[in-house]
Amino acid sequence: MSKYLLNKFLFTVDRDPELVERYREDPRELVTWWEATTANRLLNCVAAEDSTWQRFDDAEREALVTHDHVALFALGAHPFLTLTLFIAMFERDNTEPLEYQKAFGARLTHFALPYPDIAT
Amino acid sequence: MASIVAVIASTHHPFYYRASTATGDDRPPFADEWTRKILAFRETLTRANPDVLVMVGSDHFHQLWLDNMPQFLVGKAPFYDANWYNEEREFGLPRMTLRGQEDLSAHILRQGLDAGFDLAFSNELRIDHSVTCPIITLRPEADLPIVPIYTNIFAPPLPQPKRFVQLGQAVREIIEGWPSHLRVAVIGTGHLSLELGGPRQFGPHGPDPEFDRRAVEWIASGDIDNCVREVTLDSLHSPGNATHGFMDFMLMMGVAGAGAKADYVDTLDLFHTMEAYFTWYPNGAPA
Numbered sequence: 001m002s003k004y005l006l007n008k009f010l011f012t013v014d015r016d017p018e019l020v021e022r023y024r025e026d027p028r029e030l031v032t033w034w035e036a037t038t039a040n041r042l043l044n045c046v047a048a049e050d051s052t053w054q055r056f057d058d059a060e061r062e063a064l065v066t067h068d069h070v071a072l073f074a075l076g077a078h079p080f081l082t083l084t085l086f087i088a089m090f091e092r093d094n095t096e097p098l099e100y101q102k103a104f105g106a107r108l109t110h111f112a113l114p115y116p117d118i119a120t
Numbered sequence: 121m122a123s124i125v126a127v128i129a130s131t132h133h134p135f136y137y138r139a140s141t142a143t144g145d146d147r148p149p150f151a152d153e154w155t156r157k158i159l160a161f162r163e164t165l166t167r168a169n170p171d172v173l174v175m176v177g178s179d180h181f182h183q184l185w186l187d188n189m190p191q192f193l194v195g196k197a198p199f200y201d202a203n204w205y206n207e208e209r210e211f212g213l214p215r216m217t218l219r220g221q222e223d224l225s226a227h228i229l230r231q232g233l234d235a236g237f238d239l240a241f242s243n244e245l246r247i248d249h250s251v252t253c254p255i256i257t258l259r260p261e262a263d264l265p266i267v268p269i270y271t272n273i274f275a276p277p278l279p280q281p282k283r284f285v286q287l288g289q290a291v292r293e294i295i296e297g298w299p300s301h302l303r304v305a306v307i308g309t310g311h312l313s314l315e316l317g318g319p320r321q322f323g324p325h326g327p328d329p330e331f332d333r334r335a336v337e338w339i340a341s342g343d344i345d346n347c348v349r350e351v352t353l354d355s356l357h358s359p360g361n362a363t364h365g366f367m368d369f370m371l372m373m374g375v376a377g378a379g380a381k382a383d384y385v386d387t388l389d390l391f392h393t394m395e396a397y398f399t400w401y402p403n404g405a406p407a
Contacts, residue, residue: 004186011181014206043187079317079361080274081181088209097148098391101322108319115318115361119276120186 003076004120005039005054009064010072010081012038014088024089031064070107076116122224122298125305126168127400129339129372130161131393132177132253132309134211150390157388157397158257164384164399165258167406168305172221173259174228174267174295176308176371177250178274182206183242190240191279192287194232195247195268196225202247202255213249213256221265224298228267231294237287245270254309271371273310273364281351284367285344288374306375310368312336312394313359320360326394328359335366336387339398342380344373376400 013019013034022030040051056064063071067089072082083104091100136158139151182204184190202216225241232239247268255262269291272278288308295304312335313328320327338347347370356363376382377400384399 007186011185015182015204017205017209043185073317078181078275081317083317083321084206084210088206091210098322104317105315105319105321105323111319114357 002054002056002060003078003118005056006060006064006072006075006077007081007120008039008054009034010077010085012043014081014085020085020088023085027067028065031061035061069104073108073111074116076118078118122295122300122302122304124292124295124375124402125170125303125406126165127372127376127402128165128254128258128305128307129369129376129396129398130254130257130307130309131311131395131397132250133390133393133395134207134213134249134253136253137214137256138212150388154388154390154395157386157395161384161386161397161399162258162260165305165307168401169303169406170264170305171302172224172267172304173264174224174269174291174304174306175247175251175254176269176271176306176368177247177254178271178310178365178368180248180250180274182248183246184270184272186275189272189275190270191272192237193240193242193270194225194229195220195242195245195266195270196222196229197243197245198222200245200247200266200268202252204246204248207249211249213252216252216255216262218247218255218262219265221267223300224295224302224304225267227298228269228291228294231297232287232290235290235294237290250309254307258307271368273367276353278353278364278367280353281356281367281370282348284371285348285374288371289377290374291371292375292377306372308368308372308375310372311362311365312369312396314362314365314393315360316362318361322392324391325389326360326392328363329389329394331359331363332387332394332396335369336385336396339369339373339396340382340385342373342376342378342382344370344378347373372398377402
């Protein structure tokens, strides 16, 4: 299990407007592409220095492919990263202020303290 | 030697810029009261007539990332570009460029290292809303040079709360030992109880009003002893999953000093989180 790699996905997609749109429109395509091209990128290095060992396990990949932010919370993905990216994708569909943000929280109400550990 | 003319601690709320500039139907009902409070708070800095701003904040996974995560970092650069695409997108924050005060950065780094704080540094730092929100609220002209100090309140493992207090105490001594005639204000922002990405987010108030009440009392009265006694890395999960940002307030309590009663205290109960504003004048209130 790699909370780090989940966070790396959320971090690198959230900061790139093109990737945000691709993730919204076709999450399976984007996640597959990202794992093949970016999961092993050492972000401040040239491609020749890529890592060799990063990959999602099946539950992580499925959570990302299905836009399942509840599963990401359970897996210990950093909730700030998840929230920020999911707001970017879905807040635009709001019919009233904060509608998506409130629904996001409501879908997590079955979690009690302590929440899943986010330490990486 | 340099003088610390104001110590300011505040929440940083990225929605303030949009709320305060919105007009007509887009203007939220709380915007007028919020703006009034911010203008009064701004005056507490303006009156101190600072030359330099030391800005304590925390990068929100913008430039600092899990492959190389510093606990405490001091910027040392002639300029700092500011705000990021995802902050423009979500909060409507403007891009900014602030000047740096490299002599003070170098002084804080050297003296901090020699005092036992293994500070990281950055010579090219794009700062985020933890620093630009207080620029917008307190010095919207953005005309004073800054020294940014970033803390890790975000990516565990985190430093202990008492370490934030100790760093604040050291920063106070280090600035007061800076061989300069300049007038320095130290401004730090954090959070009271806050939940982000969890079930308690975006409620009608902050997630834990009782924590907020006690926190405001600790800060306003300079009650470092009780604050350090009651606040632990574990206990901060209870008021809300992003409440570790309170440790930046603890750092500022260290700058202000044990027992230092704040000269200015104000709060605003908003949806999602409580705003809180504190100013100390270490050398007495300006005329």
